[in-house]
Amino acid sequence: MKKFLTRILLLICLILIVIGGIFCYKGYSLYKTAINETPIRQKVQEIINDKEHYTKFNELPQNYIDAVIAVEDRRFFEHNGIDLISIARAVLKDIKSMELVEGGSTITQQLAKNTYFTQEKKITRKIAEIFIAFEYEKECSKEEIFELYINTMYFGDGYYCIYDAVSGYFGKLAKDMDLYECTLLAGIPNAPSVYSPTKNPELAKERQIQVLNKMVKYKYLSQEQADEIIMEKTF
Numbered sequence: 001m002k003k004f005l006t007r008i009l010l011l012i013c014l015i016l017i018v019i020g021g022i023f024c025y026k027g028y029s030l031y032k033t034a035i036n037e038t039p040i041r042q043k044v045q046e047i048i049n050d051k052e053h054y055t056k057f058n059e060l061p062q063n064y065i066d067a068v069i070a071v072e073d074r075r076f077f078e079h080n081g082i083d084l085i086s087i088a089r090a091v092l093k094d095i096k097s098m099e100l101v102e103g104g105s106t107i108t109q110q111l112a113k114n115t116y117f118t119q120e121k122k123i124t125r126k127i128a129e130i131f132i133a134f135e136y137e138k139e140c141s142k143e144e145i146f147e148l149y150i151n152t153m154y155f156g157d158g159y160y161c162i163y164d165a166v167s168g169y170f171g172k173l174a175k176d177m178d179l180y181e182c183t184l185l186a187g188i189p190n191a192p193s194v195y196s197p198t199k200n201p202e203l204a205k206e207r208q209i210q211v212l213n214k215m216v217k218y219k220y221l222s223q224e225q226a227d228e229i230i231m232e233k234t235f
Contacts, residue, residue, distance in 0.1 A: 027127025034116045034132065040139040043115055044148065051151055053163035057143040059175050060162075065146070066221075067186035070214040073107040077142055081108045081133035107149050108133040114152045153189045156196030169197060169235075180229050187211045197235035205234045 038046070048054050057065075069076050075083050083106050105113070112132035117125050136145055155165035165188070166174045170181050177185070187207035188195045197204040212226040 024127055026124040028131060030117075030124055030128035031131035034128065035135060038116075040135045044140065044144070047115065047148055047152060051161055051163070053161070054151055055147065055161070055163050055174050057147040059173075060147075060150070061175060061177050061182055063179050063220075064174070064177055064182035064186060067183045067211050067215060068107070068146075068150070070218050070220055071186055071190075071211045072110075074214075074218055076107050076146070079106060079108075081137040082106055082130055105129070106133065108136050108145055111136060111145060111149045111152065115148070154192050155185065155188050156192035157198055179225070180232050183211045183215070183229060184208045184235060201234045 073083065073086075075085070086106070109129050112129045112135075113119070113125075116132050117129060136148075140148070150162040152161065154160055155162070155169075157165075157168060159165035159168050162174055162185075165185060166172060166177060166181070169185070170177065184197060184204060187210060188197070188204070190207065194200060195204045195207045209230055212221065212229055215221040216223050216226050
């Protein structure tokens with residue numbers, strides 16, 4: 001009986017390895033096709049040329065950078081494109097729910113998805129996204145990756161880059177955002193249609209509180225600073 005069970009387990013493991021290999025091969029093929037059609041440096045130039053008001057990293061308030069890092073990818077400046085800890089945590093949640101509910105994507109992976117692929121949740125696309133993320137990390141500095149990210153993210157209300165979002169929501173330039181505006185804006189891209197402050201101000205506030213809590217947790221802000229922002233009126 002034990003031998004039979006052992007063989008069954010080995011067969012299951014073998015099947016899983018084969019299936020995993022097929023997905024990896026398809027994902028790698030998708031990546032190679034994408035990168036051959038448009039190499040990273042060409043893609044970067046296309047993004048810059050496409051944005052009339054491309055915002056540079058040094059034009060961003062430190063509070064905004066900290067807010068995005070805290071809520072989206074706290075090990076951004078340490079990893080090489082993927083965060084194995086976040087991926088492991090996301091896989092456990094996905095297994096429990098039996099669907100792709102959490103991706104564990106880094107800022108670099110989100111940039112890869114936004115600039116090369118669709119928003120469709122497929123395993124092969126996720127694998128291709130990882131390979132593209134490695135390419136971005138190889139070709140670009142962390143600062144460049146971050147600015148490409150905020151220039152290609154959707155912020156709701158028809159705003160497809162940070163310049164348009166800050167101008168549209170607050171009537172100012174990114175460099176002039178205060179702490180309230182930085183933390184509000186940092187939370188929107190996670191679900192723009194849900195957290196748009198003009199459409200759902202209460203939900204936007206809830207998301208802002210999540211951002212603030214993360215900033216306190218990772219020592220970007222004191223609890224007192226966060227509480228002051230929380231007490232401010234909804235957008």
